[in-house]
């Protein structure tokens with residue numbers, strides 16, 4: 001399942017979007033920055049700390065987002 | 078144009094009166110002259126604003142801008158700005174935030190709004206641009222507005238909205254992004270309100286291309302190394318405390334200087350009224366970051382009071398709230414200080430400007446220049462938190478004495494009369510952070526003459542002493558000048574130095590880069606090659622700084638056209654030139670007008686501006702921006 005080996009701790013998420021920006025830049029063929037093409041989506045969600053973090057269907061579990069998360073919101077399971 | 082990396086390449090223009098929406102490519106020569114973001118916004122302001130019109134008339138133009146770096150992974154590449162003629166001074170006003178980078182993903186570098194809608198509207202921008210009815214949102218605070226738009230459109234939309242303060246055109250009105258991040262100073266929320274524009278909701282599916290991805294990737298790592306890896310300790314402190322770091326020793330020595338409307342110096346025990354251990358254990362819930370920044374110097378905090386007690390609030394600049402309420406108004410304790418911040422966020426008002434206006438009112442009341450009859454029964458005093466909070470509401474809703482305070486520190490005293498101007502401490506209407514009687518510094522000098530809502534952060538205070546090497550490699554100073562500046566800043570000239578630091582900060586704002594001290598640790602040459610790898614345009618540090626200087630010129634030309642002269646720049650609040658600062662065992666002379674004037678001459682010389690009226694000289698005009 002998409003991103004199933006990656007553990008999300010949304011309460012640590014700062015909303016920096018570095019995961020999404022890195023996912024799109026390192027995984028797209030044209031090497032672009034794009035929130036639409038990123039396989040990880042971060043949105044405001046006050047019921048859950050301040051942000052909600054979710055993987056999209058086509059996540060290939062490459063771990064680039066984990067490498068770019070400086071807040072401990074993404075770790076390997 | 079579309080082939081350039083970094084830039085979206087387009088300007089979106091919306092005329093609210095005519096309901097016209099159009100896009101235009103950014104001319105290439107604008108990019109080479111003004112870089113992007115803030116620089117392009119100034120050019121648009123210069124070309125499109127109607128000279129001589131009031132800031133709150135429909136002719137004013139409101140321009141958002143995001144530089145070429147915004148939306149990339151360069152650490153701290155998040156800074157967006159909004160500019161317009163400000164109702165605070167009638168000259169150009171600027172404000173910035175790190176949370177509207179979505180602008181780039183809807184495919185625009187700049188968004189220019191003109192005219193006034195005939196009823197309240199909001200702008201919805203995704204793959205389409207729509208002017209939508211906002212009658213049901215008018216009157217709501219920024220939290221309610223954002224929540225309503227999220228419910229209607231989805232949370233993928235970034236929402237920049239105004240609260241009642243913007244609707245009622247208080248000059249302290251801010252624009253609040255996603256419920257917390259503020260375009261705080263210079264009354265941009267009032268300009269938005271004057272256009273009947275309640276909110277802008279954006280969600281983008283576009284992408285930002287990179288000219289040379291391999292090289293760009295390596296250089297991003299280098300920037301990460303210099304700004305983050307090389308100073309982990311500083312970063313950790315910054316993430317923990319954010320701008321509150323300015324409260325604790327030794328920073329508090331140049332932390333909140335103003336106290337009780339600049340009548341005193343902050344007492345050394347002020348920080349103890351706000352125990353930092355309690356902040357950590359009971360108040361702070363998490364870190365909040367701007368787009369693309371691994372530092373996260375903003376906070377998620379717990380509300381301790383009010384109708385949403387126990388709930389959370391994200392805050393951008395907590396120390397701004399301290400300046401505004403704990404220092405200016407002497408409000409004590411976390412509960413009330415945070416409640417003031419919360420009200421400001423919801424009403425859409427800037428902490429510092431609102432606090433400064435209220436501290437002015439408190440002093441007038443204590444000096445018996447105004448009384449209960451003026452304040453509708455409110456008994457104002459230092460630390461009277463309930464009254465401070467009530468005045469915040471009144472300012473936002475244009476009621477009671479708050480209606481006068483909402484006119485700001487320049488117009489307000491004229492309405493009050495009775496020599497109240499004596500107590501109005503500001504620079505051309507803008508509140509300032511520090512007291513020049515205590516110490517003049519390049520950043521304070523810059524703040525006093527160029528007050529416009531933005532300011533530069535003194536370079537080098539990220540725990541490192543300012544060295545000659547830093548000035549050469551980071552500010553781009555020629556070695557002989559850097560030598561002089563570092564051994565003898567007074568002899569070199571702090572006003573001369575201010576010019577270099579201002580250009581550096583402006584370069585950051587044009588690129589779209591946060592200028593917090595950690596990010597200043599990246600070398601100028603690295604910024605230049607990053608730009609080159611991203612955009613495909615040849616660049617070096619010298620050219621970046623030249624462009625920043627040009628951006629200062631066009632900003633000056635805008636103001637000059639509005640009548641700004643050397644006299645405006647020489648303005649110093651009466652208190653600073655006529656009263657000694659005697660407090661906490663310190664005794665400081667008033668500011669000498671003569672020595673301030675000498676600094677001004679030095680500054681104009683360094684900028685190449687006319688010494689008599691501060692006009693941009695013809696020789697600077699070979700940039701062809703007129």
Ligand code: SF4
Pocket residue numbers: 003022023024027038039040055058059060061062063064065066
């Ligand atoms: S694991 Fe890889 S593909 Fe999946 S979201 Fe993270 S970066 Fe993208």
Ligand code: SF4
Pocket residue numbers: 012013014015016017018019020042053068069070071072073074
């Ligand atoms: S998951 Fe990590 S990288 Fe992604 S937004 Fe949250 S803090 Fe930033």
Ligand code: SF4
Pocket residue numbers: 153154155175365366367370371372373374375591592593
């Ligand atoms: S350092 Fe702070 S203000 Fe600057 S980009 Fe990072 S989180 Fe934002």
